[in-house]
Amino acid sequence: MVAYELYLYDRRKGDxxxxxxxERRKDxxxxxxxxxxxxxxxxxxxxxxxxxxxxxxxxxxEITHQVLEVDTDFN
Numbered sequence: 001m002v003a004y005e006l007y008l009y010d011r012r013k014g015d016x017x018x019x020x021x022x023e024r025r026k027d028x029x030x031x032x033x034x035x036x037x038x039x040x041x042x043x044x045x046x047x048x049x050x051x052x053x054x055x056x057x058x059x060x061x062e063i064t065h066q067v068l069e070v071d072t073d074f075n
Contacts, residue, residue: 001062002070006040007054015054018043 002023007015057070
């Protein structure tokens, strides 16, 4: 399973976790940086600067439940 951790960068407080978004789309061509950022803006508001949102793509092994960070390669 693939999931995304979204963080908001704050100079004073450091990175703050916004939330975790599990990927449900089956077609990887539909997964773009913009589609993941759209979810972050929906949580934080449209005026949020995308440069302050950090995305970490995670892979969760469904058997062992081990969580691994994956190099994000968006279209």
